[in-house]
Amino acid sequence: MLEIWNERVSSIREKYKHLRTVVLLKSNDMSEVAVFEFDTIRYDHELYSWEWNKNNNLTGTNKKTGEHCFTWQPHGSQFTIVAEVPEKCLIIKIKQPEKLDKDAVLKALGFDKSWVIVSQKVK
Numbered sequence: 001m002l003e004i005w006n007e008r009v010s011s012i013r014e015k016y017k018h019l020r021t022v023v024l025l026k027s028n029d030m031s032e033v034a035v036f037e038f039d040t041i042r043y044d045h046e047l048y049s050w051e052w053n054k055n056n057n058l059t060g061t062n063k064k065t066g067e068h069c070f071t072w073q074p075h076g077s078q079f080t081i082v083a084e085v086p087e088k089c090l091i092i093k094i095k096q097p098e099k100l101d102k103d104a105v106l107k108a109l110g111f112d113k114s115w116v117i118v119s120q121k122v123k
Helices: 002-013 102-109
Strands: 020-026 032-039 048-052 058-062 068-073 078-081 090-093
Touching: none
Parallel strands: none
Antiparallel strands: 020 032, 032 090, 048 058, 058 068, 068 078
16 A cells, blocks of 8 residues: 555655645534645555445555554555544635525526426426
């Protein structure tokens, strides 16, 4: 897994000197997001051990510290690098807007019923 990652990082670094990974974390209700970034680096595969977990995902663990560092989900082709969320990251809170009045919106748009034609499919 890391060999593929490292090849991609190397090929991009040939074109771009500065390479960063941007992370977007969303709350369950989507009312708050956190954004942070870190340097995109190559990882030495010899520093990690790999095993399959109960969800059939391949997990990479730091051999020295035992810290979980990577997860590869083959069924979704997703590779995750586990990163600590920094204390100083961008937090965006989104206030839930008031519900719009459908009739007022349609009137403001100048909606006309002739814009929509509803018909039945003929066999």
